Amino acid sequence: MQAINIIIATVILGTLLTAVTARSRKLCGAIGVLSVGVISSTLLYTAYRVFTLGTRTLAEPLMSLPTIGAQLSVSVDHLSAIFLVLIALVSFFGTLYSYRYMDIYPHQSLVRFYPFLILFIGGMIGVVTVTDMFFFYVFWEFMTLTSYFLVVYEKEDHDILQAGLKYFVMTHVGTAAMFVGTILLQTEVGSFAFLRLRDAMAIMMVGSPIKLSIILALFLLGFGTKAGMFPVGTWLPDAHPAAPSGVSAMLSGVMIKMGIYGFLRLFFFLLPVxxxxxxxxxxxxxxxxxxxxxxxxxxxxxxxxxxxxxxxxxxxxxxxxxxxxxxxxxxxxxxxxxxxxxxxxxxxxxxxxxxxxxxxxxxxxxxxxxxxRDLNKVGGLYAALPSxxxxxxxxxxxxxxxxxxxxxxxxxxxxxxxxxxxxxxxxxxxxxxxxxxxxxxxxxxxxxxxxxxxxxxxxxxxxxxxxxxxxxxxxxxxxxxxxxxxxxxxxxxxxxxxxxxxxxxxxxxxxTSLPSLATLFGNSHYGLAPVLNGVQSGVWFPLTGLLVVGGCLLAALIISRLGQAETRTVPVWGGGEVYEADETRYRAGSFYIPLASYFERLVYPEMPTHKLQRPDRVYRGLDFDKVFYYPFVDFLFYFSKKFRLTHVGIPQAYLLYQVLGIVALVIIMVWLS
Amino acid sequence: MAKTILIALTNLALVILVAPFMEGVIRKLKAVVHSRKGPPLIQPYLDLLKLLGKENLNVAGNPTFSLGPVLTFGSILAAALFTPMGAGAPLGFAGDVIVLVYFLVLASLGIMLGGTATGSPYGTIGSAREMMLGIVVEIIVLTCLIVAVIPTKSFNLSQISEWYHATGPSLSMIIAAVPFFLILQIQLGKLPFDIPEADQELMGGPFLEASGPKLALYKWGFYAKQIILASLFLEVFLPWPKTGIIPVDILINFAKVMVVIVIVGVIDAVNPRIRVDQAVRYFIILWAILLFAVSFALIGV
Structure with a gap:
C-alpha cells in the first residue's frame, strides 16, 4: 500500500512547509491547498481501489505496544472508504475555500491555521482507518486537539475562547467516558484490537450483561458528544460559529460524522446481535x-x-x-x-x-x-452575491x-x-x-x-x-x-x-441476513421501489421526476410569456411612501415568533420573547450546560486555584512534598505486597 | 402507455382548463351567500387572459421573484400528474404519495420565495405566515394519509385507494377524513385560514408585488390546487363509487370534486379570518386527535 506513505509524507511535509512559509500568505495558502489536494486525491484513489477490489489491509502493523495489547494496524474496508471519500471531498472544499477566505483575518498569523488544518485532516483519516481501539482513541484525541486550535483561531476574542473551552471540555468528558468503556472491555480480553473487543462483548453478553450495557452507554455518550447529539452535543452552536468558515464546513461536514462512524463501527460491526x-x-x-x-x-x-x-x-x-x-x-x-x-x-x-x-x-x-454574520443586519445580498x-x-x-x-x-x-x-x-x-x-x-x-x-x-x-x-x-x-x-x-x-x-x-x-439491492429497491437502476413487508411500499424515480418538473416549469414559463407582457422595473410598494430598505425590512428576529412561542420553553438556550418566563424544572434539567457543563468548569477552576496554593515557591516545601510522596509510595507498595 | 398519456393529458386539461370554471362557481356561490349578483361563471378565464397581457412589474431586480410563480405553477402541474383523478395517477409508477405531498410543498415554497424576494414587509410577513401554516399542514396531511398507509403497508396511492374501495369504511379512516377535509381550507387559502394573503391587513401578502403574468400564474396555481387536493381527498377517503370504465370514473370524480369545492366555498363565504397563532393551536389540537386515528389504524379498526 503506497497510498499510506504518500499521505503520511504529505501530512508531515505540508505541516512543516506551511509553518515555515506562513509569512507569505499567498505561498502558504497555495502549499496548504496543494497538500490537501494531494491527500484528497490519494484518499479518493484508495477509496476507489477499495470499492472495486474489496478491503485493503496493511500487511503488518506500523507500531506495536505488546505490553498493553495495542497495535497500530491500518485497514480500509468499504465503510472506512465511504468516510475517506467524505473527508477527501469536504476537506478539499474547505481548504480551497480558505485560500482566499483567510483574507478577512489580515492580522492573524497563518502559522496557526494551515499546519493545524493538515494535521486535523490527518487525524480524521487515522480515526476511520485504524483497527485498534487504543490508536482509535489516540487519533480521536489528535483530531479534537487540532480542531480546538482551529476553533480558537481568533484568539483575541473572548467569546471565541469561551466557545473553544466549552468545546474542549465537553468533548473531553465524552472521550473520557469512551476511554473508561474501552478499558473495561480491554481488561476482559487483554487486547485493544476491534476483533478481540468483539469477543469481549460476546463473553460479557453471557456473563455480565448489565456491565456491557453500561459500557455501551459510555460509548454512546462519547460518540454522541462528538456527533452533536442532543443534549450532550451542545458545543456545536458555540464552536461552529467561532471557527473560520472553511473549518466550520469541515467540522459540520466531516468531523461530527466521526461520531457516527464510531456508532456504526461499534453497534453494527462489533456488537453481536x-x-x-x-x-x-x-x-x-x-x-x-x-x-x-x-x-x-x-x-x-x-x-x-x-x-x-x-x-x-x-x-x-x-x-x-x-x-x-x-x-x-x-x-x-x-x-x-x-x-x-x-x-x-x-x-x-x-x-x-x-x-x-x-x-x-x-x-x-x-x-x-x-x-x-448576523441575519438581522444583512439583506438584499442577491445583488452582491448572485452565484x-x-x-x-x-x-x-x-x-x-x-x-x-x-x-x-x-x-x-x-x-x-x-x-x-x-x-x-x-x-x-x-x-x-x-x-x-x-x-x-x-x-x-x-x-x-x-x-x-x-x-x-x-x-x-x-x-x-x-x-x-x-x-x-x-x-x-x-x-x-x-x-x-x-x-x-x-x-x-x-x-x-x-x-x-x-x-x-x-x-x-x-x-448474514443482508438482502441484495435488487430485492430491497427493485430492479431498475434509475429509481427506488423499496419492498417492505412483502409489498412495494413506495416508489421514486428521480430522473422521471426531474423530466416532469422540468417540463412543467417550462410549460409554466411558456404560459407566462403567452401574453407578451411588457416588463418595467419599479421600486417596492410601501403604501405610497418610498422608504430606505433598512427602514421597513422584516428582520430575521421576527420570523415565526407565533409558532415558536409554542415551543418557547424547549428552545435552546432561550428565545427572544416579550412574555415573562416561568422557571421550569424539566427544562432546566434538560439544559446540560447549566446542570453539567458550567458546574464542571467552575469546579475545575476552583480546584486549579486551590491547587496553585500548594506551589509556594520555597524549595524546602517541594522537598517536603517529595518526602511525603515517597512515604506514601512506600506505604502503598507495602500494602500491595 | 397510450392510456397513461391520455390520463395524464386529461389530468392536465382538468387542472389547467377546467379549474378556473370551478373558481367561477365558487365566486357565484359566495355572491349568492352575500346576497349579491356576482360575476359571470367565465370571469376567472377573463381575469387570467387579461392578466397574462398586463404589464409585468419587476420589483427587486432579484430573479427569485420571477422564479416564484413559475416554480409554483410548474410544481402544481407536476403534482397533478402524480394525483389520481378518477383513473389512477398517470405517473404513479414514478412517485408515491410522499412525492406528491412534497411537490405541493414545493409549490408553496415558490410562493414564499416570490414573497420574500422583493423585501416588501407585507410579502415577507405573508411568506412567514404561509411557512408557519405550511409546517402544521404538511404533518397533518401526511398523518391522515399514514392512517391509510398502516393497513395497506404501502405509500402507493393506487394501492391505498384499491384497499379502501374493497374493504369499505373503517373507523380510523373516518376520523382521519375530518382533519384532511378541514386542511383543504388552509391549503387553498380560503377563509377562515387565508392568513398569509390576509387581503385587509397584508393586501395579498406574498402576491402584493406580483403583477400581470406573475399574478396570473399564482391565481391559476390556486385554482389547479383545488382540484388536486379535492381529488386526493376523495381518492383516499371516499373512493366510492367506481365503475371501472375510465371516462365514467373521471366524470364521477369530477362531480364529487365539484361537491367538495362547493362546501369549501360555503365555509369560505360564512367565516371570518382567525389569527395565525389561533390557527396553529387549532391544528395542533387536530393533530392530537389524529393520533387517535393512527392508534385505531394500528389495532386494525
Whole structure:
C-alpha cells in the first residue's frame, strides 16, 4: 500500500512547509491547498481501489505496544472508504475555500491555521482507518486537539475562547467516558484490537450483561458528544460559529460524522446481535428524535447565520441517528427494514456532508462580503452575491428534502422505514411523524436563512460597506459549486451511493441476513421501489421526476410569456411612501415568533420573547450546560486555584512534598505486597 | 402507455382548463351567500387572459421573484400528474404519495420565495405566515394519509385507494377524513385560514408585488390546487363509487370534486379570518386527535 506513505509524507511535509512559509500568505495558502489536494486525491484513489477490489489491509502493523495489547494496524474496508471519500471531498472544499477566505483575518498569523488544518485532516483519516481501539482513541484525541486550535483561531476574542473551552471540555468528558468503556472491555480480553473487543462483548453478553450495557452507554455518550447529539452535543452552536468558515464546513461536514462512524463501527460491526442491539437501537433512535426536534426547533429562532446552521446540524444528526437506531432495533425482527434504515442513515450522512458544508461556505461568503454574520443586519445580498445565492438555494432545497434533490431521497427512505416499521413497533411510527414534522421546520429555518440574507434590496449603508468585485473570489465560488453539483447528482442517481453503501454493510452484523439491492429497491437502476413487508411500499424515480418538473416549469414559463407582457422595473410598494430598505425590512428576529412561542420553553438556550418566563424544572434539567457543563468548569477552576496554593515557591516545601510522596509510595507498595 | 398519456393529458386539461370554471362557481356561490349578483361563471378565464397581457412589474431586480410563480405553477402541474383523478395517477409508477405531498410543498415554497424576494414587509410577513401554516399542514396531511398507509403497508396511492374501495369504511379512516377535509381550507387559502394573503391587513401578502403574468400564474396555481387536493381527498377517503370504465370514473370524480369545492366555498363565504397563532393551536389540537386515528389504524379498526 503506497497510498499510506504518500499521505503520511504529505501530512508531515505540508505541516512543516506551511509553518515555515506562513509569512507569505499567498505561498502558504497555495502549499496548504496543494497538500490537501494531494491527500484528497490519494484518499479518493484508495477509496476507489477499495470499492472495486474489496478491503485493503496493511500487511503488518506500523507500531506495536505488546505490553498493553495495542497495535497500530491500518485497514480500509468499504465503510472506512465511504468516510475517506467524505473527508477527501469536504476537506478539499474547505481548504480551497480558505485560500482566499483567510483574507478577512489580515492580522492573524497563518502559522496557526494551515499546519493545524493538515494535521486535523490527518487525524480524521487515522480515526476511520485504524483497527485498534487504543490508536482509535489516540487519533480521536489528535483530531479534537487540532480542531480546538482551529476553533480558537481568533484568539483575541473572548467569546471565541469561551466557545473553544466549552468545546474542549465537553468533548473531553465524552472521550473520557469512551476511554473508561474501552478499558473495561480491554481488561476482559487483554487486547485493544476491534476483533478481540468483539469477543469481549460476546463473553460479557453471557456473563455480565448489565456491565456491557453500561459500557455501551459510555460509548454512546462519547460518540454522541462528538456527533452533536442532543443534549450532550451542545458545543456545536458555540464552536461552529467561532471557527473560520472553511473549518466550520469541515467540522459540520466531516468531523461530527466521526461520531457516527464510531456508532456504526461499534453497534453494527462489533456488537453481536442480541437483546442489547434491540434496546440500544430504540435508545439511539429516541436520542435521534430528541436531537432532531430540539436542534431544529432551536435553529428556527436563531438569527446568527452560522449558529442557525450549527443547530440545524444537531437536527440533521438526529435524522441520521434515528435511521441508524431503527436499523439496530429491527436487525432481528425485520432484516429488510433494518437494511434499508441503515442504508438510509448512511445515505443521509453523505448528503448532510454535502449540503451542510455548502451552507457553511455560503454563510462564510456572506461574512466575507459584508463582515457580518448576523441575519438581522444583512439583506438584499442577491445583488452582491448572485452565484452564491443560487447555490444557497440548491442547498436549501436539498436540506429541506425537495424532490428531486438528495435530501429528499434519504429522508423519504427514513419515513418509509420508520412509518412501516411502526406497524411492528408503534413507537417508531411516532418517531417517523416527528421526523416528518421537523422536515418542514427545517424548510422554515433555511427559508429564513435564504430570504433574510438574499431577499429584498440592499441598503445604502450596506452598499458602502461590502467588498468590491463580482461575488466572492473564483476559488471560493468553485469550492461552493462542487458540493452543489454533488447535491444534485446524489439526488438524481440514488442507486450509485446505495450500491456503495450496501457492501459496507456486508461485513456488519447485518451481513448474514443482508438482502441484495435488487430485492430491497427493485430492479431498475434509475429509481427506488423499496419492498417492505412483502409489498412495494413506495416508489421514486428521480430522473422521471426531474423530466416532469422540468417540463412543467417550462410549460409554466411558456404560459407566462403567452401574453407578451411588457416588463418595467419599479421600486417596492410601501403604501405610497418610498422608504430606505433598512427602514421597513422584516428582520430575521421576527420570523415565526407565533409558532415558536409554542415551543418557547424547549428552545435552546432561550428565545427572544416579550412574555415573562416561568422557571421550569424539566427544562432546566434538560439544559446540560447549566446542570453539567458550567458546574464542571467552575469546579475545575476552583480546584486549579486551590491547587496553585500548594506551589509556594520555597524549595524546602517541594522537598517536603517529595518526602511525603515517597512515604506514601512506600506505604502503598507495602500494602500491595 | 397510450392510456397513461391520455390520463395524464386529461389530468392536465382538468387542472389547467377546467379549474378556473370551478373558481367561477365558487365566486357565484359566495355572491349568492352575500346576497349579491356576482360575476359571470367565465370571469376567472377573463381575469387570467387579461392578466397574462398586463404589464409585468419587476420589483427587486432579484430573479427569485420571477422564479416564484413559475416554480409554483410548474410544481402544481407536476403534482397533478402524480394525483389520481378518477383513473389512477398517470405517473404513479414514478412517485408515491410522499412525492406528491412534497411537490405541493414545493409549490408553496415558490410562493414564499416570490414573497420574500422583493423585501416588501407585507410579502415577507405573508411568506412567514404561509411557512408557519405550511409546517402544521404538511404533518397533518401526511398523518391522515399514514392512517391509510398502516393497513395497506404501502405509500402507493393506487394501492391505498384499491384497499379502501374493497374493504369499505373503517373507523380510523373516518376520523382521519375530518382533519384532511378541514386542511383543504388552509391549503387553498380560503377563509377562515387565508392568513398569509390576509387581503385587509397584508393586501395579498406574498402576491402584493406580483403583477400581470406573475399574478396570473399564482391565481391559476390556486385554482389547479383545488382540484388536486379535492381529488386526493376523495381518492383516499371516499373512493366510492367506481365503475371501472375510465371516462365514467373521471366524470364521477369530477362531480364529487365539484361537491367538495362547493362546501369549501360555503365555509369560505360564512367565516371570518382567525389569527395565525389561533390557527396553529387549532391544528395542533387536530393533530392530537389524529393520533387517535393512527392508534385505531394500528389495532386494525
Amino acid at each position: 442480541s437483546s442489547q442491539t434491540f434496546g440500544f437501537g430504540i435508545v439511539i433512535a429516541a436520542f435521534g428524535v430528541i436531537s432532531l426536534f430540539m436542534g431544529t426547533i432551536s435553529a428556527v429562532v436563531q438569527h446568527d447565520s452560522k449558529r442557525l446552521l450549527a443547530f440545524s446540524s444537531i437536527g440533521q444528526i438526529g435524522y441520521i441517528l434515528l435511521a441508524l437506531g431503527t436499523g439496530l432495533a429491527f436487525m432481528k425482527i425485520n432484516p429488510m427494514i433494518s437494511a434499508i434504515a441503515t442504508m438510509a442513515g448512511i445515505y443521509h450522512m453523505i448528503n448532510h456532508s454535502m449540503f451542510k458544508s455548502l451552507l457553511f461556505l455560503t454563510a462564510g461568503s456572506i461574512l466575507y462580503k459584508t463582515g457580518d 452564491t445565492a443560487w447555490v444557497t438555494l440548491i442547498a436549501v432545497f436539498a436540506i429541506a428534502g425537495m424532490p428531486p434533490l438528495n435530501g429528499f431521497v434519504s429522508k423519504w427512505l427514513i419515513y418509509q422505514v420508520t412509518i412501516l416499521g411502526g406497524i411492528q413497533l408503534p413507537v417508531f411510527l411516532f418517531f417517523g411523524l416527528v421526523a416528518i414534522f421537523i422536515s418542514s421546520v427545517t424548510l422554515a429555518t433555511l427559508l429564513k436563512y435564504f430570504s433574510t440574507a438574499f431577499g429584498g434590496t440592499m441598503s445604502k449603508k450596506m452598499q458602502a460597506r461590502i467588498r468590491g468585485g463580482y461575488d466572492v473570489p473564483l476559488s471560493m465560488r468553485v469550492a461552493q459549486y462542487l458540493p452543489a453539483i454533488a447535491c444534485v447528482l446524489l439526488g438524481l442517481f440514488p442507486w450509485v451511493p446505495l450500491s456503495v453503501i450496501a457492501p459496507a454493510l456486508a461485513g456488519s452484523e447485518l451481513g
